[in-house]
Amino acid sequence: MTAEEMRNFFGGQGLRPELLAQAAAFREANPWQGKREVNAPRFPYFGTEILTAALTALLAGANLLLAGPKATGKNILAENLAVLLGRPLWNVSFHIDVDASYLIGMDTFKGGEVCFRPGPVHDCVTAGGICVLDEINMARNEALAVLHSLLDHRRQLEVPGYDRLNLHPATRFIATMNYGYSGTRELNEALLSRFVVIHMPVPGESELTSLLKYEFPDLRETVARTMAALFLDLRQKYEAREISGRALDLRGLLEALRLIKLGLTAGQAFSMGLTGKCFDLQERALAEDIIALRLPADWGREEIFAG
Structure with missing residues (x-):
């Protein structure tokens, strides 16, 4: 199923016509012209109420946190939202080795000179993609700290030694978290305040x-x-x-x-x-x-x- 067929599919699944029109207006106002492809997801997300709430949040410019147990379709929903908005996905999976330099970028040698090698978050927010922060409740404090100013109204980040990083207007963040996994922890209030939250229901x-x-x-x-x-x-x-x-x-x-x-x-x-x-x-x-x-x-x- 192509991206266009996927969008037509949701029209037949009960998404409100005005919401689909708003998504189409977003795509028209923010046409994707980058090298990264907008890929149709492997599966559609079945659940009109959740899809409506999530799409509305992203169209409103909010950061979205999808919370729920295993096998509730968090990443499938994120992939479907990316297609509806016509933006590619960058997926960042958090674990103990993910730090600020991995997310934003670091100095490296190229051609005998020191240059900046951008990380996945840097690439995503400058291009205007959908950044999926997978298993965000496994992230280290150092990694989360660099996201705070990107996730609030400032939508920018000072990169030491380099220019200020400003988010593309079409950039959206979708975080996911599971309950009870080994190595997970509670998110602090400062981070939670930067998201709207959807508790993902167990598929019936x-x-x-x-x-x-x-x-x-x-x-x-x-x-x-x-x-x-x-x-x-x-x-x-x-x-x-x-x-x-x-x-x-x-x-x-x-x-x-x-x-x-x-x-x-x-x-x-x-x-x-x-x-x-x-x-x-x-x-x-x-x-x-x-x-x-x-x-x-x-x-x-x-x-x-x-x-």
């Missing part, structure tokens, strides 16, 4: 079924609903802390269906895509039992796909 059976049918149009309707219910069973066990998040893997579920389509049985495919990621034997057995209650292990392509 309807949204999951729509996603599965979008990716696999020939997936039998009853099987699509079964797969969605299966994924919700795994989430329930995860939230009850009976299994870890390893088996709660939407990408793994989709990969398992691709393997089945190419000839593997359901048992083989789900072992490779989901349960094999559980290295604790007891946890793996529990995940296998959950799947077995919904789907026979010997089912193959004929039972799961039509035609």
Whole structure:
């Protein structure tokens, strides 16, 4: 699906015409002419209410924080928003080694001379892209400090030894954070005040079924609903802390269906895509039992796909 087809898709999903018109006006006022491509996301985001709120926030010029547990579609939503605004994405994944110089840039040698090598945030904000600050609650204080003036009304940053960095008017920031991951922490009030926050809902059976049918149009309707219910069973066990998040893997579920389509049985495919990621034997057995209650292990392509 091209970027234009993706935008038309959302018109059919219930996004208000005036909101789509505002997004079109934004694209017209800020045409993208850079080398980086505006790529259509792999999947559309299914959830009109959340998409409406998020798009409205970005059109208003706000910085957006998407907070929620695993497999709620935070990065998929960010990719969809970028297409609707006609801007490319720069993704910055925070971890212990990400510091200010990585984000903004640093001195380096080129041709025997010292020159400035810009970082991903520098590249994004000067070009006017969408900067995704992934897992922002894993960032070090030093890394966050350089973002404060970029994220508030000043929209600029003093780069020591170089010119002041001014944001392109079309630049937008989208931060994501998960709850309860090892190494995460609470965001301080000064940083939180620079964002509007959306708490991402857990996708229900309807949204999951729509996603599965979008990716696999020939997936039998009853099987699509079964797969969605299966994924919700795994989430329930995860939230009850009976299994870890390893088996709660939407990408793994989709990969398992691709393997089945190419000839593997359901048992083989789900072992490779989901349960094999559980290295604790007891946890793996529990995940296998959950799947077995919904789907026979010997089912193959004929039972799961039509035609």
